[in-house]
Amino acid sequence: MLRKRLGKEVLLFDGAMGSVLQQAGLRIGELPEVYQMTHPKIIRNIHKEYLKAGADIITTNTFGAHPTKLANSGYDVTEIAKAAVDLAIQARDEVNPSAFIALDIGPIGQMLKPLGTLSFDDAYAMFASLIHSVKDVVDLVLIETMSDLYEVKAAVLAAKESSDLPIFVTMTFDQSGRTLTGCDAMTFATAVEGLGIDALGINCSLGPNDLYDSVKTLLQTTSLPIILQPNAGLPVMENGKTHYPLTPEEFRASMESYLDMGVAVIGGCCGTTPAFIAQSKQLLPRNVVPRTIEPSVRITSQNCTLTFLGHPLVCGERCNPTGKKKLQAALKAGDYEAYIVEAIRQDQAGANLLDVNAGLPGIDEASALKTIMERIQEVINLPLQLDSSSADAIETACRYYNGKPLINSVNGKNEVMDRIFPIVKKYGAAIIALTMEDDIPCSAQERLHIAEKIVQKAQAYGIAKENILIDCLTLTASAQQKEVQETLQALSLIRDTLHVPTVLGVSNISFGLPKRSLLNRTFLTLAMHCGLDLAIINPLDQDLMDTIDAYKVVSYQDKDCAEYISKHAQNIVSTTKTSSFTIEEMITFGMKEEIKDKTKELLKEIPPMDIIQDFLIPSLNQVGSDYEKNKIFLPQLIQSAETAKQSFEVIQSCFSLKSQTKATVMMATVEGDVHDIGKNIVKVVLESYGYNVIDLGKDVPVQNVVDSYQKHQPDIIGLSALMTTTVIHMKKTIDALKQIPITCPIWVGGAVLNEEIANEIGADYYCEDAMASVHLCNTLFS
Template sequence: MKNPFLESKKIWVLDGAMGTMLMKKGLDVNYAPELLNVKHPEVLKEIHSEYIEAGADIIETNTFGSNRIKLYHYGLEDRVRELTAAGVKLAKEVARGRALVALSVGPTGIFVEPVGDYTFDEVVDVFKEQIEAGADAGADLILIETMSDIKEAKAAVVAAQEVCDLPVMVSMTYQEDGRTLLGTPPEVSAAVFEGFKVAAIGANCSLGPERFTELIKKMAEVTQTPIVVYANAGLPVLKDGKTIYPEPPETFRKYAVEFVKAGANIIGGCCGTTPEHIRAIKEAVKDLRPVPRNPVRGLKVASRTQLVLVGSDYPTRIIGERINPTGKKRLQEALKKGDFSLVREEARKQVEEGAELLDVNVGVPGIDEVKALKEAVRTVIEAVDVPIVIDSKDPKAVEEALKMADGRPIVNSCSGEEKDIENILPLAKKYGANVLLLAIDDEGLKEKAEDRVKVIENLLKECERVGIDRNSTIADVLNLAVSAMPESAVETLKAIRLVKEKFGIPTTLGVSNVSFGLPSRSLINSAFMAMAIYSGLDSGILNPSDSRMVETVYASDVLVGKDRGAERFVSKFQNYKPKGEDKECRELLAKIHALTGGFLEGKKVELKEVKEEKGKEVRESDKEEEEGAPSGILGEIFRKVLEGDKEAIVSLTKEALKEHEPLEISDEALIKALDVVGKRFERGEIFLPQMLRSAQAVQASFNVLKDELKKRGSSVKESGKIVMATVHGDVHEIGKNIVITMLENSGFEVIDLGTNVPPEVIVETAKKENADIVGLSALMTTTLPSMEATIKAIREAGLKVPVIVGGAVVTPEYAKSIGGIYGGDAQEAVKIVKQLLKEGK
């Protein structure tokens, strides 16, 4: 698979909008646009030809939604191959070597687990059918575009690389806050898809061109991968009864130059753009060349929302070791029972204590490791936002964990053993993961540093052979117990230095192994940690609750120059007080203080250790109290909503029913907690996956309450009835379903009419159900007229019901112009509904 853009000296031009042009040609796009590939091929050829004549080097096929999930809404799910192939062949006939043909692969409209219900394998299978058909028909490139869920985009890349060897481009769509719908920023997307060695990464749709320069810069800062961008022609407005995009070609001529300066290699247009816009881009960039980049160095490890860089240029990273059942009987028993609550607790606790990555290990004899590791990874990524390290030697377990993991994890580990090289490295390559190289091979443990380094060297050669870049590796030269091998620590330190000098890759260690079998292990561990950091250690797998170890990491970074200006150290320890007397002495002083009523020294004696252990919990409790958290078991339910713990909340709700009425639990715990979740979402403290998990927790609790009320012969009170629908011609329902989830869990009754709903059906249902409010959703620009038509039909029917409208292409101005009320997101929609019902409108 050759990347045509990587060494290219020119700026490539992508074509513009397809839906906009189909509408200009007078075609009905309120059905499946892909069906036009066989019904009106002459119009598609005309559009492709116009874009090529305007200067497009790449044209997209009319196959954006030709996957079985999207086509199912039109009863066309059995025509995926036919419609996809037809779209490619039309474009190829027109291109005739004058332009490359990119197979357009859009989102399915569903979420992948753990956010949604579809498994990774199911989504891969959906994309494989579409992409294989396009590749067989002669596509030159695969363009995976307008993606909001990085997990879905990863599934599409895996599918493409399984069925063909064509270059793959990936473009995410970002919101006003610079993140995707599920909270992924552009630098994370760039790091994740760099791991797959895609031909280009980028951004499209949703925003006007003025917002794209910053997105490009953030991607260019972290990768050399070519960048593709294609913005909308502004945000849609209603003019003379028609939906238009206001930005003229001149705007794109101006911004195309800015995009190139920021680091873009491929520039085109999305919704609202026409051949005139593409011609303006071509004229602007025809004499420009790609600008040199100097992206960050180091290992790029990512969760869905965070990027952590590991290497000599960065602070020593703390990898939490506590999700590991070795020596932990309680965790072992819980895992055997399929109980992952301790995994969740340890994940949260370690992050609170400063872990920047989390190692996840479920190695218990007799356990189903494949199932358990997948569930443990799910639990961790639902509980915290930091990247993970998948710790297993079972290839099947590793693969299932990689499918579940968000972002770009580390696989821990691949040794020099033949079975690891054969089984683990291909998995890391397939799923775009980083890999930890372990300095042991089939001959066993190496005592001498030079021998360990030789194993790492061989592993790097194997990585190169399978297509894993050196920048995707981190070395563990092994840390042995000095109690058994007195010279081992010195050899380990030497091996760290040699790896850094010879290969320049990051290093890590399981630090606490050095003190095994000795008393006061923390003393040995911390002293060794300081020496290892000086020798070049970049990260350590350790217990973040060991304050001495954490102190050593931060202090050592200052001394070796990894924390220039000591900013990180000062931020962490500006109110730090050294430990003085031992614990027993402090406890004795506290007792004396209590007995003397505080007479001793005339001031309170404080147990520092207790304060350190409970400080964060106290601060969190204070925050919750400020936000109106109830006390007792209702407070526990309140907190489980904030944590999104739908398993634990069920038993708590059942327990609470012994003391509290169902409606009291609903109003005082569930609804109040959901309000707090909404505020945190608005402040950008959490993102959509966390909000959805909280909503799911509320739903789980509501189900218990509803069962109890049925037993009593009553029901949960409903405070309003809302009819929801995606308008005619549009089959996207992610946004609508999110709003429905939030409305239902706020106590409202929702009638969901689904997608592609004609105006007359919405009017009839609103009348029949005596609806208080109607909610309409549209994602595609081509279906905005349907939204206007639906509101018009509601008014002509004499219904005065308020209509809330939303979707990626809807703006406040457009909503007002068609007589709707703008709902920017799910939380805002809930607020509007509450306000409207309160006012009796």
């Protein structure tokens, strides 16, 4: 019934619950959900007032019904939810039996991992348990006042997988047009519409007059019905109390203009009362104003959207273990730092999105891809292209990806499409489709046929054409020179016939030939001219990136050559002659880049171990001693350490120094603690001295430390914690390690620790800073 009316006639929600309850006597800091257990009549009356004012949908008093918020309240989530729904039902039965009841779901109130400590799965479980408890007696699920897109995804998946109820989702945007975690309206609509919800929109934070831009963006981005539930104006403090400036009449006038734009569901948030809803009711009944949406191909990260507009975009290809020993080693060891560094370098080089591939025989690809993707998303805003031939890995990655992902890839084989398309549909992803079945067809025409077949089959799965990109497949010139032209022709043919974006992995063209960069950029230029939308390339290849800038000028995409001039007007020529510095000076001054060449130069004449013993270690000792005497500061110490580390890496890449590697150190910031900068400083300095550091990261569960000890058998374990509240977890970790029992010592560090606390919690050593940790390790392992 609701679904029949939604999007056709304008529907009216109720207004605020919390601010009305405060007027009725709810104390500051008191939970409305707990208040209702002692004051049920007040809640029921508020529902009745809203229904009398004309609301089509009333919202249960369950905004904060999460175990995190109800802890110590004496009530559990199910009890609260059932009581809240009962009150809404009683009110409905008395006033308007045809009204709908929305199960209200607000944010959990804790930041999700990786920046917080609440896991996606735990958030999902909290939402699912709330929905399960009352799903049979409510008419829809309203997920509202959200500011974290990831939390929205957890809540929507919980709702989808727990019930068939209609799902409405609203987020809260401030004056910058973003939520408190940085998500904008276009990213929200693009990422969430594909998850199979019924309506989306905006609530809270601002008054209706301040939300014009965000509402307009939603209306232009998605064809789903749009909800608007603003506050009664932007709240202001008056005499220590919150005041909402709009009158019900002003609110109505403003809402009317939004209905004219095509908004389908209206209602009120903080500061609104039944009087506001009664005024809004005067605008109804009316039909939803129809809109036309310009079809666009879009993918997103958690806070930005990438739209394919016909300009060539760059997908960084380097987070892929094929041919990269460092990444293969990272996958085998489960230490993904090298991946994150590759991702950041490509981000800095100007890539528009990044391909991530974790395929390596013998590893758990799904788990590796998920972890790498999460860690990249922790620091980088670019959307990701999830690259795997395993349906399991793709499904896991899609589930945990924050945003709307691009999947790489399917091909024209039915069994592959039948495996992958349900995942694309469920998670609202976009997909790259390869124009091949068992083999790559030679002619452009045949590739078009496969592309058409794929688009058709996708549509049968309910996947719109706007979610498909076609890879025309680059053939290697050294092996199939004649067919290279067919790839280029396929680009134009598919662009003109199917009107979908095209993709190529460019560098395959030059495989097996000399001067690959020249061939790559020549082919790239021709491909762009034939309509290539997405070039999967190495963005660190400056020539290739420059070629794209130049192409945008000559194709009149870079108007007035603005982008080209801003990037290329100043040709930076390095004037510093660095070779005059000694390797010791380079360490002292932190010359990270220059030391690589210097080390290579020295290696021609001096044995590797002598470079370490005679140059690197004495220089580091000098820097360490200067730091301890306050002659230099922490950033300089770290810079020197990072510089020495570069030199070590050059030596290690030229010679196998395994027998010479110092002890293995395993480090972790303990469970519950996300402050790990101190641990990371110690890590860098220890690595500069040649120690092999296994970094387990931050917020590491006790069991993970135990398992990792058994896996890596380190020579020493270092644990860090910032606050007294997390030192408890440090003790638990030490206790668990000692129960194994371990054969290596444990040292601890962190802001609140000292010798005494270290003893109390059973640690073997305490170090107050990075240099003290180096001295400890040098003493133990000399």
